[in-house]
Amino acid sequence: MKRYVILSIAIFITIFVFITLKFFDYSIISNYVISQVSYRQIEVNPVYRSSIKVELYSDGLSYPTSMVFVDNRILLVLEKEEGNIRLISDGLLRPEPLIKIQNLSTEAERGLLGLAVLNKNDTKNSYYSNNHSNIHSVPEQDISESDNNENLFESSGYRLYLYFTERAYDTKSNNDSTGDDPDYTVRNRVYEYTWDGTGNLSGPRLIMDISAEPGPYHNGGKMKIDKDGILYVVMGDLTAVNNALQNYPGGPNHSNFIPSNSSVIVRIDPSINSYLPKDNPFYEYSHYNNELHQLSFYYSYGIRNSFGIDIDPVTGNLWDTENGEDIYDEINLVEPGFNSGWYKVMGPLQSNNDTTVSDLVMLKGSHYSDPEFSWKTPIGITDIEFLKSPNIGADLVNNVFVGDINNGNLYYFVLNSYRSGIDINSTIKEESNRKGLEDLAADDSIESGVIFAKGFDGRITDIETGPEGNLYVLTYFDGRIYKISSMVG
Ligand SMILES: [Ca+2]
Ligand SMILES: [Ca+2]
Ligand SMILES: [Ca+2]
Numbered sequence: 001m002k003r004y005v006i007l008s009i010a011i012f013i014t015i016f017v018f019i020t021l022k023f024f025d026y027s028i029i030s031n032y033v034i035s036q037v038s039y040r041q042i043e044v045n046p047v048y049r050s051s052i053k054v055e056l057y058s059d060g061l062s063y064p065t066s067m068v069f070v071d072n073r074i075l076l077v078l079e080k081e082e083g084n085i086r087l088i089s090d091g092l093l094r095p096e097p098l099i100k101i102q103n104l105s106t107e108a109e110r111g112l113l114g115l116a117v118l119n120k121n122d123t124k125n126s127y128y129s130n131n132h133s134n135i136h137s138v139p140e141q142d143i144s145e146s147d148n149n150e151n152l153f154e155s156s157g158y159r160l161y162l163y164f165t166e167r168a169y170d171t172k173s174n175n176d177s178t179g180d181d182p183d184y185t186v187r188n189r190v191y192e193y194t195w196d197g198t199g200n201l202s203g204p205r206l207i208m209d210i211s212a213e214p215g216p217y218h219n220g221g222k223m224k225i226d227k228d229g230i231l232y233v234v235m236g237d238l239t240a241v242n243n244a245l246q247n248y249p250g251g252p253n254h255s256n257f258i259p260s261n262s263s264v265i266v267r268i269d270p271s272i273n274s275y276l277p278k279d280n281p282f283y284e285y286s287h288y289n290n291e292l293h294q295l296s297f298y299y300s301y302g303i304r305n306s307f308g309i310d311i312d313p314v315t316g317n318l319w320d321t322e323n324g325e326d327i328y329d330e331i332n333l334v335e336p337g338f339n340s341g342w343y344k345v346m347g348p349l350q351s352n353n354d355t356t357v358s359d360l361v362m363l364k365g366s367h368y369s370d371p372e373f374s375w376k377t378p379i380g381i382t383d384i385e386f387l388k389s390p391n392i393g394a395d396l397v398n399n400v401f402v403g404d405i406n407n408g409n410l411y412y413f414v415l416n417s418y419r420s421g422i423d424i425n426s427t428i429k430e431e432s433n434r435k436g437l438e439d440l441a442a443d444d445s446i447e448s449g450v451i452f453a454k455g456f457d458g459r460i461t462d463i464e465t466g467p468e469g470n471l472y473v474l475t476y477f478d479g480r481i482y483k484i485s486s487m488v489g
Contacts, residue, residue: 042455042482045412047428052392054453054484057472058093061086061479065461066115066222070158072467077474077481080111083164088481099193099201105165105186110212113221114163114190118229118270160193161231161270162204163221165212186212188219190233192270207270208233210261214240218262218305222383224318226311230277232318233266236305241343244361245301248343263342265309265320265334267299281337285364295363302340302360302368307405307461308383309334314398315419321381321402322346322371328441329381330371331402331413333420337366347374348441372421373413376443380406383463391469392486401452401471403460410460410473412452428452456482 042054063080070076075088076098083104084097101112167184188211191204212219218236225231237246238260245263268275276287276296286292299318308321322330322340328347332340344359345352348370357368375381382403390397400413400422414426424437430449442448458475466472471484 041457042453044453045428045431045451048393048452051487052484053487054482056480057091057483058088058481059479060093061474061481063111063476064474064479064481065111065113065476067462067464067472067474067481068115068117069464069467069472070117070119075466075472075481076115076117076160078112078115078162080113081106083112085112085115085160085162098195101162101164101166103167103169105167105212105216108216109219110165110186110216112162112164113219114161114223114233116161116223116225116231118159118161118225157194157196159270160195160201161190161207161223161225162193163188163190163208163223163233165189165215165219186215188212188221188235190223190231207231207275208266208268210235212238214238220303220306222307222309224309224311226316226318229269229271231268231270232299232309232311233268234303234306234309234320235262235264235266236303236323237263237342244363245298246304246343247302247339247341247345247360249361261294263301263303264298265300265303265318266297268297281365282363299336300334300338300340301363301366302338302342302345304342304346308381308385308402310384310386312398312415312419313386313388317419319372319384319386319400321384323381324374324378327351327376327378328371329375329378329404331373331381331384331400331422332369332371335367335369337363339363339366339368340371341368347371347376351376351441370440372440374441375448376441377448378406379404379409379411379448380459382460385463385465385471387471388465389469392471392484401463403456403463403473405459405461405476408454408456408459408475409451410453410456410463411450453484 044052044054061077061079062082065078065080067075067077073090077086079086083101085099087094087098104111166187166189168187169184187209189206190208192207193201193203195201215238217239220234220236223231223233241248243260245260267277267280269277280296282295282298286295303322305323306320310319312319318334320332320334322332324346339360339362341360344355360368382405385401386398387396387401399415402411412428413422416423422440427437428450429436430446435446437447437450456473456475458478458480460473461476462474464472473482
């Protein structure tokens with residue numbers, strides 16, 4: 001009898017809890033539960049274990065590739081396969097995307113890959129007096145706007161730059177009326193949209209349009225805007241090694257030289273008609289020459305592939321990460337005209353048998369330099385971020401964080417006083433035996449174990465400093481965003 005009463009009470013409580021949960025805001029419970037699990041999952045290096053914490057900030061994203069904080073409240077995130085720009089406002093992921101890109105090609109590493117945002121208030125005055133004419137024919141985009149008309153922005157509006165792989169239909173050939181097998185090519189493109197903050201997007205304006213073939217790997221895609229409004233776009237080799245930009249010896253002095261628009265960092269000025277900044281490193285050399293003209297848009301070449309670029313907030317220097325084939329992932333300071341060495345060199349030159357700089361295709365105005373840091377066994381390096389705030393640790397500000405896709409690790413490096421490279425003596429230690437880096441290449445298990453935090457099981461695609469000075473980490477397979485903040489306050 002007593003057992004029967006207990007059982008009845010248990011059943012009653014179960015039903016009561018079930019009904020209560022049905023009417024409860026489930027997202028609160030699920031966030032709480034997930035954040036507890038995740039907090040346990042991420043292991044921070046002992047040096048910082050008592051001073052910083054890692055929490056789940058958002059989840060429910062589909063294969064996110066890039067994120068940008070546009071102001072104190074709004075975070076935009078790209079979904080590679082869905083083609084959505086998702087909008088997180090005050091920490092809440094909105095169900096409707098800001099835009100859904102149509103005609104996306106998503107095979108392998110293609111898709112919606114890069115986002116950069118320019119605050120209109122920050123731009124040069126000349127920006128608005130220019131009347132742009134576009135030399136490209138721009139296909140119509142289906143812009144499905146958010147139905148929310150609340151003013152999301154604290155300022156007057158933004159320009160959004162989106163990098164994605166697009167199926168470009170050939171309007172001249174009307175040989176397929178069924179639509180089953182339309183005649184299209186695949187392009188990697190950057191479009192500019194203007195967002196007024198009330199849900200109204202205008203555009204798009206095509207500002208970069210280059211072939212995505214052969215591919216489908218090594219499309220690069222990360223973008224950054226510098227203080228002058230100049231846009232940097234990184235491109236991989238599209239899995240084709242066939243010209244000077246990959247240091248293939250059919251260089252510009254040979255009759256078969258055709259600039260391939262791959263393995264490069266493109267530097268363009270969206271505020272002028274030509275998009276071509278006159279201080280680009282190959283401008284003088286190439287812009288009057290029809291065959292070489294394309295080179296004048298490049299800032300750097302010899303890049304196999306990259307999932308990360310950032311600008312040093314102290315010097316304004318560009319840095320990148322680069323992915324090796326079977327050996328050597330890299331972190332580089334990218335000075336104007338930098339030739340990173342692919343396909344002849346990955347990692348330090350001295351680790352590439354008898355290869356020398358004379359084996360590379362050195363365009364006029366170019367220079368080779370070794371990576372600032374490299375991993376002999378590739379980690380699948382992804383994003384690079386200069387932490388632009390002292391709020392999570394006074395020693396961390398303006399130093400470098402990078403992520404990877406192979407392990408789900410977050411790495412941390414201190415810059416030297418010239419900000420021209422890594423200071424290995426100031427960098428953290430491997431967790432178990434407390435040894436650090438011996439030199440600028442991680443080629444044993446101790447050096448490879450120098451990790452700031454590990455356990456990002458969804459693997460890392462983007463890292464950003466938030467408006468309040470915290471560090472945010474975007475993870476790919478599980479669609480999450482983690483927030484790294486100070487234990488204090
Ligand atoms: Ca290199
Ligand atoms: Ca070493
Ligand atoms: Ca980033």
